[in-house]
Amino acid sequence: MSFEDDYQLTSKFSEHTHDFLSSHLIAPTPVNYSVIYLYISNENEMLSAAIDKKLKKGESITADFMADLFKRYVSFTQQVENTVLAPFEETLTKTLEQISKQVTNEDKAAVNLQKLDKILAKSKGNTSIDNIVSYLFNTINTTKAQHETLSQKLTTTQQEINQLKDKLASSRQEALVDSLTGLLNRRGCDEKLQNLNHNDTHTSLAIDIDHFKKVNDTFGHFIGDKVIQRIAKTIESHIGEQDIAVRFGGEEFVVVMAHTPIAEAKNIAEKIRISISNMKLKQRDTNTYLPPISVSIGIAQNDNISEWTSLFEQADNALYQAKNSGRNRCICA
DSSP: EEEEEHHHHHHHHHHHHHHHHHHTTTTOOOHHHHHHHHHTOOOOOOHHHHHHHHHTTTOOOOHHHHHHHHHIIISSHHHHIIIIIIIHHHHHHHHHHHHHHHHHHHHHHHHHHHHHHHHHHHHOOOOHHHHHHHHHHHHHHHHHHHHHHHHHHHHHHHHHHHHHHHHHHHHHHHBOOOTTTTTTOEEEHHHHTTOOOOOOOOOEEEEETTTTHHHHHHHHHHHHHHHHHHHHHHHHSSSSSTTTTEOOOOOOOEEEETOHHHHHHHHHHHHHHHHHHHHHEEETTTTEEEEOOOEEEEEOOTTTTTTTHHHHHHHHHHHHHHTTSSSEHHHHE
């Protein structure tokens, strides 16, 4: 497809998007524009189905509904950048370049007309030519002003696109990170694992807080969350930048130690376990110390393992052995 075809298609979708927003009284924000553009261009079937269902019921499309669609179907993917922003920015850039050239040409024409006007001013009896020059000069200045105004509007549009790209990047980052601990969540773990060659030597740690339910039941979930946060920081402080630390859910953590054999990983796991058992946690309200916190850790290396899930299962099995052996210990698969 040629640039002209791309331009025509993008323009058509953009026009229909604005029409839809206007007819449904939806604010033309970058988020709303992205959602409806994908709907108009039919680039996301699930998003389109959700809007069609809403329309068939005769229900109004609210800001909350649009925000939910953006979060569920747009912010986690590259689709809006690839489908909407990339072609739109390309068209915008080319249009701004064309306007810039036109303004430059108009400046040159205005300079030449000024020179001609000075020459005509020295001679008399050329009223008709003088009027033509004046008319052309005014026309060029008017056109130039219109082009400059359009250029300013397009520049503002570019700034809005940049804001949307920042929002998308922020949303994707939030989707990959556990909000309580700042560690990766499962989705973030899956994405990071794509950067590791499974044929290299890697070791996984499965870490679980011992008797954590008792902590929650005795001290409440607020204190329980603080314990989880402290343990997350302890884990992070003992691993390298190339390693992957994940809150796998509840009180369970997973660490993938990249390019690390199991013997070395066990030494680090022991340091993590000892550091956690030595923590002194104080409840501010009552000024009393919590009972000692401990973790059990299962360790597995990716020898003869074709999938990451198999590695995690082996580490998890070792974790259960540690639990059944009395807790507060590290066991290798």
